[in-house]
Amino acid sequence: MVVLNERRDHHPYLYTRLLVLLGLIILGFLILGLRLWHIQIVQHEALSQRAEINRIRTYEVKAHRGKIFDRNEVLLVENVPSYNLTVVKENVNDLDAVVELLVERFEIDEADFRSKYRRANRFRPIIVKRDISFEEVSFIEARQFEYPGLRVDTAPKRHYIKDRMASNVFGYLGEISESELKNQRFMGYSSGDLVGKAGVELTYEHFLRGISGRVTYEVDAVNRPMRIIDQMDPISGTDLRLSLDYRLQKRMDELYENFAGAAVAMDVRDGRILAIGSYPNFNPNLFATGISRKDWNYLMSHNHHPLQDKSIRGIYPPGSLFKMIPALAGLELGVFDETTTTNFPGYFEYGGRHYRDWRRTGHGVTDVYKSLEESVDSFYYYHSLEIGINNMAKYGRMFGLGQRTGIDIPGERPGILPTRDWKLRHRGEVWYPGDTIPASIGQGYVTLTPLQLTVMTAAIANGGKVLVPRLVTHIGDEEQEPPPGVQADVDPRNLAIIQEGMRRVIYGEQGTGRHLRHPRISMAGKSATSQVIGLDPEEEYDEDNIYVGHRSHAWFAGYAPLEDPKIAVLVFVQNGGPGARTAGPIFRDLIVYALDELKIP
Incomplete structure (x- = not known):
């Protein structure tokens, strides 16, 4: 009896616990239902987008x-x-x-x-x-x-x-x-x-x-x-x-296999570039997928800077290639004519200093034709004082020097074609006559790019039209017409004197380029050897006993054929020594290969 009474007494407590448990279960289902409603109804769009993103x-x-x-x-x-x-x-x-x-x-x-x-x-x-x-x-x-x-x-x-x-x-x-x-x-x-x-x-x-x-x-x-x-x-x-011709470009590369420098071949009629090289060159495939640190360091530390385009960014003293400008300026200004002569004993003396000819014994009686044929420095030393640096700069700019040519690749430098004002602005000094004398033969402050000198050479060849060099001839199927160029304001008769002087460089009895003659291709040209370091007036230049980086630069520029000029070629060999000896044969090879073998342009 006692036991039965105890079971009845505990029954209400069990019932209460069951009610609490049931309530908790119902509450849990209610919370779950609310959560499902929130996910499926309220957050449906956002979660659908997230799922789609994770899947797509x-x-x-x-x-x-x-x-x-x-x-x-x-x-x-x-x-x-x-x-x-x-x-x-x-x-x-x-x-x-x-x-x-x-x-x-x-x-x-x-x-x-x-x-x-x-x-x-x-x-x-x-x-x-x-x-x-x-x-x-x-x-x-x-x-x-x-x-x-x-x-x-x-x-x-x-x-x-x-x-x-x-x-x-x-x-x-x-x-x-x-x-x-x-x-x-x-x-x-x-x-x-x-x-x-x-x-x-x-x-x-x-x-x-x-x-x-x-x-x-x-x-x-x-x-x-x-x-x-x-x-x-x-x-x-x-x-x-x-406008490049792959075959001519390949030949240019082969000729520069052992040299540093730059070369340009240009159509003198419209300014289109047939070949242009900067040496040593580099392999652009190294950059196609990201250049390695090792390759980059090699290119950056190379003595001859392969990544610098020497044809448009390298500025160098042009040496005797510049002589066509004071020659033309002197003729235009009436400082001399084709009959005027000088005769110096191998040097021109001014201010107690001797400005020497490259031939120490002198060249004898010299007119403007001979001054180009034999590259007689003293002729220009003497006349430069009357011509003046500002007039040389004027006619130089007229033929595209000392300014960007406008070629359609970036990074071109203008170089330096000095004037009196230029020296005052950049050096804080006045211009002296002793500055004009070396400038007349492309030394001193004069520094130009190979491409500028190519444009000058082409303008002499084509009758005075200064052209804008161009590389791209077609974008898709659309032909790109080259700019028309600007006619230099010079007397054609004076320009013809310069052309004849350049012809004599090749065909004159004492022409510096007489060894470059070809039986089928007629040509005109000009050699140049530009000093890299200054020498004492009495000091002899000994190429064999001078540091390679201090040796003179070799230049040769010209055009062909004489009767109907089509192509101008400039060759620059860095530290190459005498221009006629080093650059001249490369010039001849490129001219002959383009006109005689390839029949271009």
Whole structure:
């Protein structure tokens, strides 16, 4: 009886507990239901979008850059397939593990990668290494589950078919910089894009670049594409055709195999460049996928600076090539005529100093023709004092000197064609007559580029028309007409005297270039040997006992054929010694090869 009473007494407590438990269960279901309602109704749109993003990936498809051809449509620059290793920030689960793999297997710079990673868009691939090998592609593909953030993307790679040939013309590509990304000119570009950094690759960047496409994939759990949802094909860049002749350019490169310097071959009728080289040249393929530190250091530390385009950026004393300018100025101003003569004993004395001829015994009676034929310095020393430096600068500028020529590649320097005001502004000193004397033979303060002197030579050949050099003849199918040029305001009779003097350099009895004659090709020219360091008036120049970097520069410039000039050629050999000896044979070879063998232009 006692036991039964105890069970009845505890029954209300059990009932209460069951009610509490039931209430908690109902409350739990209510909370769950509310949560499901919130997810399915309130957050439906946002969560659907997030799920779609996790399932779908859109990637950029790079456009092929426009190809580059020579004047005869020989392909010089193309695009070839390559593979880039990339990282997509959104898909990275363990950044430290990814970094460790990249450093150990691919030898990347950890600090540089982490910097790019911090700045990167979470969905845009970060390029880690360009143009990876098939072995590296296989290595990454086999580890997609372990490192889902790593990707291998297919991308076009720039390929310069002739390697070093015309590297100063083509330029090279490089990854776009932070400053360029902020520039209005590069609107629409993204970090990691390759852009032209020099040459026609830079000048014509917006024609060559093309328009990228895109492809949208549905991906699986490790971000592998399952199917294409949407696709927009890229539009390739516009092709360029150059005025260069591949065969002449190749011959120029061969002739400079053992020299530093620059050379230019130009059509004297319209200014189109047939060949132009800067030596030593470089291989722009080194830059196509990002140049290595080792290769970059080599190029930057090289004594002859391969990345400097010597044809447009190198400024050098032109030596006797400049003599055509004071000769023309003297004729135009009436300082002398074709019958005026001088006769100095191997030097001109002024202010107690001897300004020497290159022939120490002198040249005898000299008129303007002989002054060019034998390159008689004293003729110019004497007359320069009456001509004056400002008049020499005036006629020099009239023929394209001391200013940018306007060629369609960047980086051109104007050089120096001094005047009285120039010295006062830049040196803080007045101009002295002793400054004018060496300037009259292209020494002293006069420094010009090889291309400027080519333009001057072409203008003498064609009757005084100063042309704007041009490299690109076609953008796509559209022909680019060269600028018309400007006619120099000189008397044609005086210009004819200069032409005859240059003819005698080759065909005169004592012409400095008489050894360059050819049985079928007639030509006119001018040799020059410009000093790099100053010598005492009584000091003999001994090439064999002087440091190579202090040896004189060798020049030769001229045109052909005499009866109907078509081509002007300038040859500059850095520290090459006597111009007629070193530069002259290269000049002759290029002229003969272009006109006699190739029949151009």
